[in-house]
Amino acid sequence: MKTAVLVIDVQRGLCDDPPRPHEAGEVMERINALTARARAAGAPVAFIQHENAVDLEFDSERWQLASALSTDSRDARIRKTTPDSFLRTPLEAWLSEHGVKRVVVCGYSSEFCVDTTVRRAAALGYHVVLAADAHTSHDKPHATGAQIREHHNATLADITSFGVPIRAVASAEVAFGD
Template structure:
């Protein structure tokens, strides 16, 4: 299998002081470790970046829209722009995966019950093998549930669509140089 680490919507606007994402520092630390492991084995790294309309927290082109400084892409990484919770809908994501021969997606990012969930289900429906990294996605408290409850719930429910493992159990397989 040819794999990619997919980091969804980890943008500066998700870490604002007035309403930071749940356990944001832990999330960034986990993503940094995953990025090191992915790059050491040569698997593709793909960032998904949400483009919100004017006046919204992730408004295209604003500082809040930028990918978080502590996990910035390097030149060989791909950055895919999207405008809906589904990373595949009206984007170049699937064609880029096809061009790279990728058939296994390791998913991480924000927001658990929206973009991570939707992309996971969509990838499964398109025939990709999906691994959801259980400690590498996050959200905010809702009116009814805490962020941790939402994360736990989705780690359980998404087992129908993905293998679900913590980052400590994720083993990226090295890619042969001619495949990069």
């Protein structure tokens, strides 16, 4: 099954500026390893970048990808303005153009953009793999970043009503190939 990797909102203003999200450095290392394996297998990679007029203005320093991310000239860049990486973006067309039927989702923020994109991908019929150790969030008053990630790994993987699988898998265990 043709697979693509979606790296969501791993941007300087969200992941490099202090305070950093839970395990920010480790998460970026896992994303880099995941995207390197994807490219080696011929799977397309898309970096999705959130923007707004307040603190993530398009093409500003804070809007740029986090400094520790490894990219390739073949990678797609997709701009978005909502937590849903599909809403008013070319993502679905890009996936279709590449014949993708399964997406591997990683990035920032577990409870907003990662969660929303996972659910929307499943609603659109994509098989979803949530890279269980390669998404993150900042600590919140009600839960730590680690608790938020753990909660979303369990909750999203428990959803069956979309009719396609959503699996939470350690990033090192994600396999690529048609």
